[in-house]
Amino acid sequence: MVGDKGEQLGILPILQAREQARKINLDLVEVAPTAVPPVCRLMDYGKYRFEQTKKDREAKKTQKVSLLKEIRVRPKIGEHDFDAKARSARKQLECGDKVKLTVMFRGREITHAELGLKLLKKMADSLTDIATIEGQPSLLGSRMHLTLLPKAPAKATKVKEGQETANA
Structure with missing residues (x-):
């Protein structure tokens, strides 16, 4: 598990990881499902999605469509x-x-x-x-x-x- 500031929190069972996320009012997001064990991260998922859509919109503005x-x-x-x-x-x-x-x-x-x-x-x-x-x-x-x-x-x-x- 990775913390909200990027620090390693170690290998934790799912229930304990969810409890930690609930305590600090963040979401537990699986970022690398194929890794053994799977890697999860504590983050504000709504804020993350907002930033991603903002980046996508900026990239689309600079893109030139060639017809x-x-x-x-x-x-x-x-x-x-x-x-x-x-x-x-x-x-x-x-x-x-x-x-x-x-x-x-x-x-x-x-x-x-x-x-x-x-x-x-x-x-x-x-x-x-x-x-x-x-x-x-x-x-x-x-x-x-x-x-x-x-x-x-x-x-x-x-x-x-x-x-x-x-x-x-």
């Missing part, structure tokens, strides 16, 4: 429409989301899959400054896919005033 956005194009897309789709992809990448580029083929267009590949390469080349390509283009059924990942933002290394560099 996968899809942009669909056809092999015979016009130049202006292509530029609009490229701007849309750029906007999504700047927000930190992954972008899945999809070329949809209809009917006999699939016989010219190289047009779709050329279109995906053109789109990826127009976004190389803010994105990296994940894998190779893949053809699944009548659709060709390519996934782009946003590049990590460059961290500025600033030296605060009055602070010397490590080499100086």
